[in-house]
Amino acid sequence: MPNPFPFPGRWLAPLGLLVLGLSPVRAAGPYLADFDGLALLPPPPALHGAEDTADRNEAFAIYSARTPEEMATVRAEHKVTLAAFAAAIGPVYEEGKFPKLEKLIAEVYAEIGQVTDRDKDYWKRPRPNVEDPARFSHPGEPEKTPGYPSAHSTRGTAFALILAEVFPERRDAILQKGREIGWVRVEAGVHTPLDIYAGRVLGQAMARAFLHNTAFLQDLAAVNAEVSAAERESP
Numbered sequence: 001m002p003n004p005f006p007f008p009g010r011w012l013a014p015l016g017l018l019v020l021g022l023s024p025v026r027a028a029g030p031y032l033a034d035f036d037g038l039a040l041l042p043p044p045p046a047l048h049g050a051e052d053t054a055d056r057n058e059a060f061a062i063y064s065a066r067t068p069e070e071m072a073t074v075r076a077e078h079k080v081t082l083a084a085f086a087a088a089i090g091p092v093y094e095e096g097k098f099p100k101l102e103k104l105i106a107e108v109y110a111e112i113g114q115v116t117d118r119d120k121d122y123w124k125r126p127r128p129n130v131e132d133p134a135r136f137s138h139p140g141e142p143e144k145t146p147g148y149p150s151a152h153s154t155r156g157t158a159f160a161l162i163l164a165e166v167f168p169e170r171r172d173a174i175l176q177k178g179r180e181i182g183w184v185r186v187e188a189g190v191h192t193p194l195d196i197y198a199g200r201v202l203g204q205a206m207a208r209a210f211l212h213n214t215a216f217l218q219d220l221a222a223v224n225a226e227v228s229a230a231e232r233e234s235p
Contacts, residue, residue, distance in 0.1 A: 153199025
């Protein structure tokens with residue numbers, strides 16, 4: 001798959017730190033204070049119109065065919081975290097091993113949430129389990145935010161594209177995991193496919209914006225140096 005983000009890989013991180021005179025990762029943010037998700041996405045289909053009904057029927061078919069293994073993933077990944085990508089990254093990843101990376105992803109998580117919360121509140125598209133609870137039973141309290149765009153899908157996509165810059169040799173597995181993070185939300189009955197597709201568009205746009213931000217690239221270079229150092233120390 002072509003790389004839409006042609007930035008220097010991890011092997012250039014130490015050089016970048018020296019040339020730019022960079023300090024250790026700050027992850028202070030915000031990196032994307034002016035990002036406008038509303039200008040990027042089309043409106044969702046009109047509620048109960050033909051397109052909306054077809055989307056919800058497709059969601060129900062996917063929801064009805066879910067497996068116990070898929071539901072286990074849904075429960076384990078109720079919140080998108082760096083740990084969700086552990087298997088995709090491979091054995092080099094251990095929770096707590098890369099504090100600079102964890103700090104960077106935490107800031108990205110927060111900034112994406114600000115964008116998706118604003119977009120959701122603007123469009124107010126009901127989730128399938130809220131609009132049609134008779135078909136889409138969901139354990140626990142319904143999630144309070146509307147469905148469009150999916151924050152899980154947005155974060156999964158953006159996290160994956162950023163992590164692929166840090167672990168380029170695991171790019172394909174990481175990108176696939178990013179897609180799955182959104183899709184399992186359809187299997188859970190809390191999103192429709194259109195919610196997920198909108199999240200992928202938004203996540204890719206946000207990842208591109210992060211990876212063109214000078215402060216973010218500074219912090220990413222420090223993360224890459226951290227990962228490279230850990231890999232050199234590994235037996």
